Amino acid sequence: xxxxxxxxxxxxxxxxxxxxxxxxxxxxxxxxxxxxxxxxxxxxxxxxxxxxxxxxxxxxxxxxxxxxxxxxxxxxxxxxxxxxxxxxxxxxxxxxxxxxxxxxxxxxxxxxxxxxxxxxxxxxxxxxxxxxxxxxxxxxxxxxxxxxxxxxxxxxxxxxxxxxxxxxxxxxxxxxxxxxxxxxxxxxxxxxxxxxxxxxxxxxxxxxxxxxxxxxxxxxxxxxxxxxxxxxxxxxxxxxxxxxxxxxxxxxxxxxxxxxxxxxxxxxxxxxxxxxxxxxxxxxxxxxxxxxxxxxxxxxxxxxxxxxxxxxxxxxxxxxxx
Amino acid sequence: xxxxxxxxxxxxxxxxxxxxxxxxxxxxxxxxxxxxxxxxxxxxxxxxxxxxxxxxxxxxxxxxxxxxxxxxxxxxxxxxxxxxxxxxxxxxxxxxxxxxxxxxxxxxxxxxxxxxxxxxxxxxxxxxxxxxxxxxxxxxxxxxxxxxxxxxxxxxxxxxxxxxxxxxxxxxxxxxxxxxxxxxxxxxxxxxxxxxxxxxxxxxxxxxxxxxxxxxxxx
Numbered sequence: 393x394x395x396x397x398x399x400x401x402x403x404x405x406x407x408x409x410x411x412x413x414x415x416x417x418x419x420x421x422x423x424x425x426x427x428x429x430x431x432x433x434x435x436x437x438x439x440x441x442x443x444x445x446x447x448x449x450x451x452x453x454x455x456x457x458x459x460x461x462x463x464x465x466x467x468x469x470x471x472x473x474x475x476x477x478x479x480x481x482x483x484x485x486x487x488x489x490x491x492x493x494x495x496x497x498x499x500x501x502x503x504x505x506x507x508x509x510x511x512x513x514x515x516x517x518x519x520x521x522x523x524x525x526x527x528x529x530x531x532x533x534x535x536x537x538x539x540x541x542x543x544x545x546x547x548x549x550x551x552x553x554x555x556x557x558x559x560x561x562x563x564x565x566x567x568x569x570x571x572x573x574x575x576x577x578x579x580x581x582x583x584x585x586x587x588x589x590x591x592x593x594x595x596x597x598x599x600x601x602x603x604x605x606x607x608x609x610x611x612x613x614x615x616x617x618x619x620x621x622x623x624x625x626x627x628x629x630x631x632x633x634x635x636x637x638x639x640x641x642x643x644x645x646x647x648x649x650x651x652x653x654x655x656x657x658x659x660x661x662x663x664x665x666x667x668x669x670x671x672x673x674x675x676x677x678x679x680x681x682x683x684x685x686x687x688x689x690x691x692x693x694x695x696x697x698x699x700x701x702x703x704x705x706x707x708x709x710x711x712x713x714x
Numbered sequence: 715x716x717x718x719x720x721x722x723x724x725x726x727x728x729x730x731x732x733x734x735x736x737x738x739x740x741x742x743x744x745x746x747x748x749x750x751x752x753x754x755x756x757x758x759x760x761x762x763x764x765x766x767x768x769x770x771x772x773x774x775x776x777x778x779x780x781x782x783x784x785x786x787x788x789x790x791x792x793x794x795x796x797x798x799x800x801x802x803x804x805x806x807x808x809x810x811x812x813x814x815x816x817x818x819x820x821x822x823x824x825x826x827x828x829x830x831x832x833x834x835x836x837x838x839x840x841x842x843x844x845x846x847x848x849x850x851x852x853x854x855x856x857x858x859x860x861x862x863x864x865x866x867x868x869x870x871x872x873x874x875x876x877x878x879x880x881x882x883x884x885x886x887x888x889x890x891x892x893x894x895x896x897x898x899x900x901x902x903x904x905x906x907x908x909x910x911x912x913x914x915x916x917x918x919x920x921x922x923x924x925x926x927x928x929x930x931x932x933x
Binding site: 419420422424609610612613614615616617618619620621622623 | 790793803809817819820821825
C-alpha cells in the first residue's frame with residue numbers, strides 16, 4: 393500500500409491545518425503507572441513490609457540483647473562463703489579470694505566487704521539493722537577471661553578445700569532459662585514473621601487481581617494488535633515488580649526510621665531511672681548496621697514476592713482472555 | 715486466504731450460534747457481513763480473528779489449520795489481521811499517536827523507525843491535529859478513525875471491521891467506507907460487519923448474510 397499516492401483521495405476526511413514536522417516523542421508506558429489499583433497495591437505492600445520489618449527488627453533486638461546478657465552473665469562466677477561455726481568468715485573469704493586469683497583464666501576477683509554484703513540485703517531488710525547479728529554470707533565475684541574453658545568441678549573441690557562452706561555458682565541454670573526464653577521469643581517472632589509474609593502474599597494476590605481486572609482492557613487490546621503472552625507478561629511483571637519494590641522501599645524505609653527514632657528516644661532518656669531500667673532490660677535498643685541490611689533485603693524480597701504473586705494472577709488472566 | 719469448512723460454534727452447553735459455515739475469502743477481496751442483531755456477526759468475526767475456536771469444523775487461515783496452532787503461533791497470525799471493534803478499544807492513557815503506533819511497539823520496532831509512517835497515516839485519516847489528544851476527549855468519529863488507523867498501520871492482509879459506521883453520521887460513514895475501499899485497492903482483504911443497508915448499497919461487493927446461525931452468500 394502506498395499511502396503517499398493515495399492521501400489525496402481521502403484528504404476530505406478531516407479539516408487539517410498545516411502540520412508540524414515529525415519529532416521524537418516520549419512514549420507512554422504500555423501499562424499505566426498511576427492508577428487507583430496500582431496505588432492500592434503499593435499501599436498494601438508498604439503496610440505489610442512495615443509490619444514484617446517491625447517484627448524482624450524486634451526479633452533482632454531481643455536476640456541481640458539476650459546474647460549480651462548471656463555473655464555478661466556467662467563471664468562471671470560467684471563464690472558464696474557462708475558463716476560456719478568454728479570458722480572465721482573473714483579469713484575464709486580472704487583465702488578463697490587468694491585461691492581464685494591464683495586460678496588460671498580468672499582475670500579479676502572482687503570480694504564483697506561486710507558492708508557491701510549488707511547493702512545488697514537492704515532492699516529486703518531495710519536500713520538500720522546490725523549485720524553483726526545476722527549470718528550474712530560473703531560474695532566473691534570472679535571475672536573469667538572470655539573463651540577460657542574452666543573445669544568447674546575441680547574449681548569447686550579446690551574452693552571447698554580452702555573453705556568448706558564455699559559454694560561456686562557459674563549461673564548455668566539462669567543462663568539456660570534465659571536461653572530458653574530468648575529462643576522462645578525469637579521463635580515466636582519468626583512465627584509472626586511467617587504469618588505476616590503469608591498475609592502479604594494473600595493480600596498482594598488480591599490487590600494484584602484487582603489491578604489486573606482494571607488492566608484487562610489493555611491485555612485485550614495487546615492481544616488484538618498481535619502481542620503474545622510473553623510480551624504482555626513481561627510488561628505487566630515489570631510493572632508489578634516496580635510497584636512491589638516501591639511499596640517495599642516505603643514500608644521498609646519507614647520501619648528503619650522508626651528504629652532510628654527509637655534509638656534517639658532511648659538516648660534522650662539515658663541517665664534517667666526509666667531509661668536505665670529500659671537499657672538494663674533491652675540493652676541499647678539500637679539495631680546494628682547488619683540489622684538495617686536485613687530490613688533492606690527483606691523489603692526487596694517482599695517486592696519480589698509481589699512480582700511472583702502477580703505472575704500467578706497474570707497468567708490466570710491471560711488464560712481467561714484467550 | 716481464509717477457508718471455513720462445516721464450522722460450528724457454541725458457547726458452553728448452549729445452542730449452536732453458528733452452523734455449517736462454508737466459505738472462502740480470497741486475497742484482495744471485499745465483502746460485507748450482515749444479518750439481524752444477534753445473528754452471530756461478532757462471533758464470526760471473533761472466529762476469523764482467532765479469539766474464539768470453533769466447536770467443530772475446519773478453519774484454515776493463511777494456510778494454517780488453526781486447531782493445530784499454539785498460542786504463540788496464533789499471536790503471530792494475528793499480526794497479519796487488523797480488527798476494528800464496535801467499541802474502538804483505544805487505550806485511554808495513550809495519545810492517538812501512541813494508540814495507532816501500538817502494533818509497531820509490540821513488534822519491537824524503535825519509535826524513530828515508524829514515526830513518519832504513523833504521522834502520515836494519521837494525517838491521511840484526518841487526525842493530524844489530534845495526534846497528541848487522549849481518547850476520552852476524541853469524538854466518536856475520531857475514535858473510529860483512530861481505531862481504523864491502528865488496525866491498518868501494520869498493513870494487515872485481512873481487515874475485519876465490526877459496525878465501523880455504527881457511531882458516526884451518514885456523511886462520515888461514507889467517508890469511512892471510502893477509506894476501506896482504498897485499503898482494499900491497496901491489497902488488503904476487507905470484511906465489514908454491518909446491518910446498515912444504505913452503507914452496503916453504496917458499494918458493489920459480495921454479501922455474507924447470517925440468518926439463524928447459517929450463512930448465505932450473495933456474489
